[in-house]
Amino acid sequence: MTTPTALGADEARTRLHELTVIDVRTPGEFASGHLPGALNIPLNRIEDALPELRGAADRGEVLVVCASGARSENACRTLAGHGVTAATLAGGTGAWAAGGHDLHRPGGGPRTSWAMERQVRLTAGAVVLLGLLLGLLVHPAFQLLSAGIAAGLVLSAVTDTCGMAAVLGRLPHNRPRAADLEASLAALRGR
Template sequence: MSYQTISADEFAKRIQSDDRPLCVDVRTSAEYAGVRCQGSVNLPLQDLTADQLKEVVLDRALGVDSTVYLICQAGKRSEMAADKICSELTSPVCVVAGGVQALPASVQERGEQNVMSLERQVRIAAGALVLLGVVAGVFVTPWAYALSGFVGAGLVFAGITDTCGMAMVLARMPWNKAA
């Protein structure tokens, strides 16, 4: 089964209606603790299974044919989650285009935490590693330039494939887990 995509504005209209659709946020627990969609459930992408999702549908007393809406920060992780679970679900799956950042403020709720997004963490980590490789290359050994080259190659690979290994590693770090 494949998934559909819905605009953030159309999804917001559905949230504000009486039927209150099931929204599953696939960001890290820490990101979810910051800003999120009203009434959403957090199942981080790195831990997400179709069985977990089926349990949530059952817990919410929804029918097996109820649409499951997936949301993340900007849309990419939701697409990855849909690709991961669609074949194992009987429920229709819909990805919210643009993610939480595209939702109108009227359907967002703020948690108690102010959190740094995973994308920002990746930029900081990649920049720090490149800088470390250059500084170590100048002051320690020219072989250290290889670190900068490795990070650059990783960024090119991430751009071509639209997947990021560093983001997957950072998502599992303790600071990205809810307290």
């Protein structure tokens, strides 16, 4: 498959008024800070929004955003498979913020949750450490926890997916509210 077109943060910022921005992160990640005017359609719901996304693409350029660019590239490929052309934000919201551009936070408050990548690093590191400690102090079989996490990280890198992120994304602190897919779809219809 081909790599989707990528816009840099500065280019996206200058063209923001002419783009339909779709954020494919979890509702919790979206609430922690997103591009101004972005609509939240989580990656696992992207196919539910195909008719509206086709309409948005017919009216102008669609920019798909996530934290780092990996999920948005996957979303662009999924959309391309259904005949919808979209670009991705190179480096995601991380590159956007690093470029000095503001992220919109509902209520204007500070970031209240960790990015999913940071949650995955914490969880993987904690389980590896726990497996090693329990393997030394209790029974060597506990080292299989560490081996399992290592295998999962390798699989994650090879497939460019993350099972741990999918599981962590379902935890209550990552879902402060359900994604209001209907509101996002209504906004797409009205553009």
